[in-house]
Amino acid sequence: MEQDSIVLRAQGLNVWYGEFQALRDIDLEIPRNRVTAFIGPSGCGKSTLLRCFNRMNELLPNSSVQGRILMEGQDIYASNVDPTEIRARIGMVFQKPNPFPKSIFDNVAFGLKVNGFQGNVQEVVERSLRRAALWDEVKDRLNSSALRLSGGQQQRLCIARALAVEPEVILMDEPASALDPIATLAIEDLMRELAPEVTIVIVTHNMQQAARVSYQTAFLMMGEDRAGYLVEHGATPEIFTNPKDERTEAYITGRFS
Amino acid sequence: MAGEVLKNIGAGTLHYRLSARKLVGTAAYMLFLLAVMVGIIGLVTLLVQVLVEGLPWLSPHFLTSYSSRHPEEAGIKAAMVGTIWLMGLTAAFTIPVGVGAAIYLEEYAPVNRLTRLIEVNIANLAGVPSIVYGLLGLALFVQALSMGRSLLAGALTLSLLVLPIVILSSREAIKAVPYTYREAAYGLGATQWEVVRRVIIPAALPGILTGTILAMSRAIGEAAPVIAISALVYLTFVPVDPLDRFTVLPIQIFNWMSRPQEDFRGLAAAGIIILLVILLSMNSVAAFVRNRYQARSEE
Numbered sequence: 001m002e003q004d005s006i007v008l009r010a011q012g013l014n015v016w017y018g019e020f021q022a023l024r025d026i027d028l029e030i031p032r033n034r035v036t037a038f039i040g041p042s043g044c045g046k047s048t049l050l051r052c053f054n055r056m057n058e059l060l061p062n063s064s065v066q067g068r069i070l071m072e073g074q075d076i077y078a079s080n081v082d083p084t085e086i087r088a089r090i091g092m093v094f095q096k097p098n099p100f101p102k103s104i105f106d107n108v109a110f111g112l113k114v115n116g117f118q119g120n121v122q123e124v125v126e127r128s129l130r131r132a133a134l135w136d137e138v139k140d141r142l143n144s145s146a147l148r149l150s151g152g153q154q155q156r157l158c159i160a161r162a163l164a165v166e167p168e169v170i171l172m173d174e175p176a177s178a179l180d181p182i183a184t185l186a187i188e189d190l191m192r193e194l195a196p197e198v199t200i201v202i203v204t205h206n207m208q209q210a211a212r213v214s215y216q217t218a219f220l221m222m223g224e225d226r227a228g229y230l231v232e233h234g235a236t237p238e239i240f241t242n243p244k245d246e247r248t249e250a251y252i253t254g255r256f257s
Numbered sequence: 258m259a260g261e262v263l264k265n266i267g268a269g270t271l272h273y274r275l276s277a278r279k280l281v282g283t284a285a286y287m288l289f290l291l292a293v294m295v296g297i298i299g300l301v302t303l304l305v306q307v308l309v310e311g312l313p314w315l316s317p318h319f320l321t322s323y324s325s326r327h328p329e330e331a332g333i334k335a336a337m338v339g340t341i342w343l344m345g346l347t348a349a350f351t352i353p354v355g356v357g358a359a360i361y362l363e364e365y366a367p368v369n370r371l372t373r374l375i376e377v378n379i380a381n382l383a384g385v386p387s388i389v390y391g392l393l394g395l396a397l398f399v400q401a402l403s404m405g406r407s408l409l410a411g412a413l414t415l416s417l418l419v420l421p422i423v424i425l426s427s428r429e430a431i432k433a434v435p436y437t438y439r440e441a442a443y444g445l446g447a448t449q450w451e452v453v454r455r456v457i458i459p460a461a462l463p464g465i466l467t468g469t470i471l472a473m474s475r476a477i478g479e480a481a482p483v484i485a486i487s488a489l490v491y492l493t494f495v496p497v498d499p500l501d502r503f504t505v506l507p508i509q510i511f512n513w514m515s516r517p518q519e520d521f522r523g524l525a526a527a528g529i530i531i532l533l534v535i536l537l538s539m540n541s542v543a544a545f546v547r548n549r550y551q552a553r554s555e556e
Contacts, residue, residue, distance in 0.1 A: 059443060061368060088446025098437035101460055111445035114455070158441070165445060 004031035007169060007199050008053055008090075013067035015048055015057065021227040022048045026067070028218055028233060030169070035191055035200045037214035037236070039207060041251070044220040045228025046203040050171050053201065054090035055083040071168075088115050091162030093172040097154035099146035099161070104129075104138050107146045107157055111165035124164055132160035133190055152183025159190060169199040177205060188213050207252055211240050219248045307533075311526030319527055323493045324509065328520035333528055335492040336509035339408070340477065340535060342496050343505055346412030347419070347476050352469055354416070355423030359465075362424070363431040364453055383421035390418040391485030399486060409499040411486045418482060419472035426468020430461040463547045470543040477536055480507035506532045 008030040015023040023045045030036050030053075038046040051057040053069060055076065068075045076086050088111070099107050108125045117124070125142070129135040134156040138149070146157055155175060162170050172191075176184040191200055191213045204210050210217055217240070218233035232245045243249045262273040322332025358379075366372045394414025404410040434457050442452040458465075483505050496503045506528055513525040 054444065056440070056444060059440070084446050084448050087444055092440075092444035094437060094440060094444075096437060098435070098441045100438060100441065100456060110442070110447075110455070114442075114445060114447040114451045161441075161445065 004034065006030065007032040007071065008201075009070040010049075010052070011068045011070065013049075013052060013065070013069065015045070015052060015066075016062075016064045017060065018062040021225065023052075024223065024227040024229045026230050028230060030199060030201055031216060032168075032199050033196055034215035035195050035202060035213050036216045036218065037210035038201070038203045038218050038220060039205075039210050039251070040220035040228070040231075041222065042205075043226065043228075044222045046220055047173050048228065049220065050173055050201060050203050051092075053169070053171055054087045054092055056087070056092060058083060088165055089167055090169040090171060091165065091167035093155070093158050093162055093170060093175045095174045096178050097151055097158055099149070099154050099157050101145065101147055103143045104146050104149070104157060105142040108160050108164050110161060115165055117165075128160040128164040129157075131163050131194065132156045133186065133193070134160055150183070152179050152186055155179060155183070155187060156190065159187075159194075163194075163198070167198065169201065170194075172200060172202040174203050174205060176209065184209070207240075211236060219243075219245075219251065221247060221251075307526045307529050309526075310523050311528075311530045314523045314527035315530060319524075320531075324491055324512075328518060328524055331513075331521075331524055333506070333509060333524075333531055335495055336504050336506045336528070337531055337535075338495040339492075339503035340505045340532070342408050342499075342503065343411055343415065343483075344473060344477055344535075344539065346408060346499060347415045348469075348473060350412060350416040351419055351423055351472065351476075355420050355469070355472075356427050356465055358420070358424045359427030359431055360453060360457075363428055364449070364457065379421050379424050383425060386481075387418055387479050388481040388485065390414055391482030393417065394482060395485045405500065406487050406502055407500045408496050408503045411483055411503065411505075412499070414482050414486055415476045415479060418479065419476045422472040422475065423468055426471065427461070427465045430464025430468065431457060433464060434460040459550070462550050466543050466547045466550075470540050473539060473543075474536055477532065477539070478507055480505075480511055484508055506535075 006029045010026050010028045013023060013026040013028075014021065026049060028049075038049060040046050048057060052065060053076075057063050057065070065077055067077075069077060071086075071089075074081070091111075100110065102110075105125055108128050109121050112121055112124060126135060126139075129138060134153060137153060138157075146154065149157060155178075159170070159175075176187045179187065188209060191202065194200060195215070202210075202214065214236045216233060217236045219231045219239065220228050221231050222228055231247055232239070232243065234244075239248060240252055243252065262275065264271045264273070319332045320337065321334055322330065323335050324333070325331040362372065362376065366375075391414060394410060394417065398404045398410035398413050399406055402410075404413075438456050438460060439452055442456045447455070487503055487505070487508070492502065492504050494501075510525045510528040510532065513521040513528065516522075
């Protein structure tokens with residue numbers, strides 16, 4: 001993986017919620033235009049780590065971050081960086097599909113609207129829906145409510161909505177955990193299709209999913225004080241067939257969860 | 258014994274007693290139905306009585322004349338126009354301030370003791386008797402701020418009275434907007450104001466409108482605080498600007514009802530009909546707006 005270009009780099013990252021330390025000393029590199037998966041038992045801080053990369057964790061009261069996350073050499077936690085700009089450049093897809101109670105079109109156009117897009121909105125909406133493999137299913141009802149779509153369609157709409165503002169990275173927090181197996185496969189296919197153009201970081205409870213879609217896998221665990229730490233990370237085939245750490249092996253072979 | 262089903266399950270016996278249990282269920286159902294009927298019958302009786310007494314007095318003359326000592330000449334113009342003015346002004350003050358306060362408390366206010374203190378106080382203010390607001394309005398708006406016994410003073414007083422209702426119900430509506438909408442908007446690079454304006458207000462609007470309707474319905478029927486501010490009944494002009502003196506329907510109705518002559522009772526009933534018509538048309542406008550908004554988001 002030496003020749004990979006690195007888009008995001010966490011250095012000595014520590015996260016607290018009030019007195020409680022949620023993450024300890026995370027050092028991790030996210031390769032550009034690849035899928036990186038975070039796996040680990042519940043409560044190990046995977047989602048917290050994911051949300052650090054676009055500063056969404058700051059929305060929670062009492063959260064504080066120490067350390068750096070570099071994006072193209074710039075620390076996104078530097079005092080002169082506006083989290084709003086970071087979130088426009090690093091999109092996010094959530095565990096439960098969360099389209100706005102607006103039309104399909106307005107959902108995809110939302111990011112364009114708030115980020116001052118001047119140009120052909122129609123064209124961007126169509127392109128985003130095509131990239132999210134949803135266009136053919138919705139092209140005749142762009143003005144009907146997004147809430148009428150099925151769960152899987154809603155999640156692909158959320159991906160289209162994130163894609164519309166051309167983020168360099170999309171963070172996905174267990175994007176398929178609320179979906180049925182067929183919709184899950186559709187999301188996984190989509191991730192593979194998107195990966196050459198956009199960096200994807202995914203949190204998943206499903207190890208087969210991590211093995212199927214990701215290029216790099218990071219395994220996190222919870223310490224005795226319940227703070228999450230990075231056990232190891234590396235090329236996905238390595239992690240799944242030949243892990244360096246016995247705890248990783250114990251986890252992927254299902255000896256604990 | 259017939260109807261008594263028993264089943265031995267080892268350590269004891271199950272007594273199903275189905276018919277007795279169903280009887281209890283039926284009795285409960287009847288009680289609840291009775292409770293509903295009390296309300297409905299009361300309302301219908303009231304409406305019928307008002308219609309029977311008031312309809313004969315309703316006429317174009319009644320709507321276009323000022324009050325008078327002679328029942329057959331008396332009309333409701335001043336009070337009707339006064340009420341419409343007062344409601345318009347009250348809504349204009351209450352809605353922006355109430356919704357604004359609710360948005361601040363839900364979206365911006367830090368979670369601390371001061372915020373909690375403010376929240377508890379607002380809840381308590383909703384329970385303060387309306388005459389207290391009337392006296393406050395008299396001291397503050399009429400006298401201290403020298404607005405006189407004007408529409409403006411009356412509307413500000415009523416606004417204070419119903420603000421807690423608008424704030425409380427708007428907060429509930431905002432609280433009901435799923436947190437995931439906020440996350441989605443922030444995740445796309447929206448600022449806090451954009452999240453509030455483009456996501457939270459549209460999603461909360463139906464609930465906010467419902468609360469506002471309730472508040473305005475309360476305000477339109479209030480006589481006590483307006484008596485403290487205005488206390489006028491014989492007005493032979495209609496207000497044309499917010500600094501004019503005024504009277505409102507509840508005061509006019511109250512005045513007519515307290516007269517000894519039978520005819521004034523009919524006039525009072527006719528006045529109540531007008532009050533109800535204004536109230537219902539106000540509510541239907543709000544309901545129309547609300548339904549349109551809901552339909553638009555679900556289509």
